[in-house]
Amino acid sequence: MEFPAIQVRNLKKSFSKRDGFFKKSRLWALDDVTFEVHKGETYGLLGPNGSGKSSLIRILSTLLTADGGEVRLMGHSLPEEQEMVRWIIGRVSVDAAFYKKLSARENLLYTALLYGQKPGDAERRAMAILEQLGMEKTKFSTPLEEMSRGMQQKISIARALVIDPPLLLLDEPTTGLDPKSRRDVQSFLEALRQRSGTTILLTTHDMAEAERLCARIGFLAHGKLVAEGTAKDEEPIEEMAVLEGV
Amino acid sequence: MDTTIRQTWAFMFRGYHLTRRYISWVIVFNFYALVTSATVALIGVAAHDYQLTLTLVVGALMWNFMSSLYNEIAMSIAYERWEGTLEYTFMAPVSRLIHLTGISLFSLLNSIVQTLIVLIGLLLFTDLNLRGANLPGVLVVLAVSTVAFVGLGLMAAALPVMSPERGAEATHIFQGSLLLVSGVYYPVEILPRWLQPLSALSPATYTLSACRKLVGIGNPGSMPGNLMGAPLSAVMREVIILALMGALLMPLGLWVFGRIETWAKRTGKLKRTG
Numbered sequence: 001m002e003f004p005a006i007q008v009r010n011l012k013k014s015f016s017k018r019d020g021f022f023k024k025s026r027l028w029a030l031d032d033v034t035f036e037v038h039k040g041e042t043y044g045l046l047g048p049n050g051s052g053k054s055s056l057i058r059i060l061s062t063l064l065t066a067d068g069g070e071v072r073l074m075g076h077s078l079p080e081e082q083e084m085v086r087w088i089i090g091r092v093s094v095d096a097a098f099y100k101k102l103s104a105r106e107n108l109l110y111t112a113l114l115y116g117q118k119p120g121d122a123e124r125r126a127m128a129i130l131e132q133l134g135m136e137k138t139k140f141s142t143p144l145e146e147m148s149r150g151m152q153q154k155i156s157i158a159r160a161l162v163i164d165p166p167l168l169l170l171d172e173p174t175t176g177l178d179p180k181s182r183r184d185v186q187s188f189l190e191a192l193r194q195r196s197g198t199t200i201l202l203t204t205h206d207m208a209e210a211e212r213l214c215a216r217i218g219f220l221a222h223g224k225l226v227a228e229g230t231a232k233d234e235e236p237i238e239e240m241a242v243l244e245g246v
Numbered sequence: 247m248d249t250t251i252r253q254t255w256a257f258m259f260r261g262y263h264l265t266r267r268y269i270s271w272v273i274v275f276n277f278y279a280l281v282t283s284a285t286v287a288l289i290g291v292a293a294h295d296y297q298l299t300l301t302l303v304v305g306a307l308m309w310n311f312m313s314s315l316y317n318e319i320a321m322s323i324a325y326e327r328w329e330g331t332l333e334y335t336f337m338a339p340v341s342r343l344i345h346l347t348g349i350s351l352f353s354l355l356n357s358i359v360q361t362l363i364v365l366i367g368l369l370l371f372t373d374l375n376l377r378g379a380n381l382p383g384v385l386v387v388l389a390v391s392t393v394a395f396v397g398l399g400l401m402a403a404a405l406p407v408m409s410p411e412r413g414a415e416a417t418h419i420f421q422g423s424l425l426l427v428s429g430v431y432y433p434v435e436i437l438p439r440w441l442q443p444l445s446a447l448s449p450a451t452y453t454l455s456a457c458r459k460l461v462g463i464g465n466p467g468s469m470p471g472n473l474m475g476a477p478l479s480a481v482m483r484e485v486i487i488l489a490l491m492g493a494l495l496m497p498l499g500l501w502v503f504g505r506i507e508t509w510a511k512r513t514g515k516l517k518r519t520g
Contacts, residue, residue: 058333083339083341086339102267109259113259114256114339
């Protein structure tokens with residue numbers, strides 16, 4: 001039976017917030033969110049800061065436990081089948097978190113080993129990905145701390161792809177990049193989807209980026225999915241974006 | 247099986263390259279450990295008391311080994327929080343057992359190297375001659391106590407998962423408390439009476455007690471260059487207690503870590519960096 005790559009139903013997540021010494025209140029990060037992403041589709045989630053985009057990505061990445069609702073990735077339910085889910089997802093976060101003293105090669109090989117891959121195969125794949133992203137081979141042995149933010153983010157994308165995941169979770173991957181690096185990343189993601197049929201969930205602040213890369217776009221505001229449509233049918237999304245200041 | 251070996255190797259690979267890249271800090275830490283140990287051992291040399299010197303040397307070496315092992319394991323999670331990589335490690339398809347085994351194996355190798363450096367350094371500062379000491383027995387005791395210290399380290403490693411700032415501080419408070427109550431440089435009997443029961447709970451107390459007997463400390467027949475180390479059978483009580491502590495602390499450490507990881511995922515604490 002064919003199932004969606006990502007199936008999210010009535011997802012809820014709240015965080016406890018302290019108001020004074022004794023008083024606590026609940027802050028809803030995700031409130032009854034429902035959507036689906038088809039296999040091979042690129043789905044965009046737009047929304048302002050604090051709208052719940054990163055919490056959603058963290059839940060899908062098995063790093064956060066939802067309060068309620070249902071999440072299935074490639075048919076595997078979370079959190080019950082999180083061990084299976086971890087084999088099939090790659091994630092890129094807004095902050096390129098690495099061992100900054102280690103080189104790109106060392107960071108990528110560490111990730112490949114964590115996923116049980118042969119170091120030689122992983123190294124060849126990582127080199128190919130970095131070349132497609134417009135990085136010079138000579139940078140492969142440079143410590144991450146000596147690289148620009150754009151280069152670090154490209155390494156971050158290579159880290160997510162070196163394990164060849166069928167499902168890619170991208171949390172604002174181009175935020176803070178210069179226009180050239182942003183275009184490199186966007187072109188690479190377009191080519192990746194066409195070439196490998198990778199399913200991509202992309203969160204972004206950038207309406208133009210969502211229109212370029214995504215077949216469908218959802219708009220998240222205050223933890224709720226308030227609008228959903230195709231890139232062609234973008235009027236309601238643009239209205240929401242204007243209202244929320246995105 | 248290949249996958250498990252590669253995943254375990256990942257943590258050794260990471261540890262090796264981080265050590266290589268932070269080599270100047272590694273040299274500083276080893277220099278400090280050596281100088282601290284030599285300073286303590288020279289108190290015995292100044293007193294012209296060979297037994298006291300040996301007591302202090304054994305204390306310094308054992309403490310270096312045990313504290314380094316505990317500290318490396320306990321701080322491994324804190325280092326990941328500082329680097330911001332903890333989420334990527336936690337979302338990789340690696341069981342927590344393999345993750346923590348990999349960390350512990352690297353920490354063990356690191357501690358052995360550090361202790362050997364301190365031992366070689368102490369030989370330059372003191373007129374040590376360990377002929378007659380039961381060194382194979384010492385290695386057996388260290389091997390048994392390693393399990394207990396790994397268990398303590400795993401429990402402490404969970405603290406930075408709870409709080410990046412306070413967690414790292416708490417691991418050092420706990421380490422300092424072990425130094426105080428375990429009789430590293432003095433007999434635990436001189437501790438205030440209210441503190442002495444705590445020494446019975448520290449694995450280091452039994453490790454040190456056993457190692458000193460095996461080296462020949464406290465044996466009136468032990469002379470410089472001709473020590474009368476006890477046979478392993480003489481320290482079976484300590485070995486059994488250490489084995490029991492290891493059997494309890496290792497699974498307890500994994501359990502505590504697992505519980506705190508679950509809590510951190512519920513409350514969203516994993517995303518914070520220190």
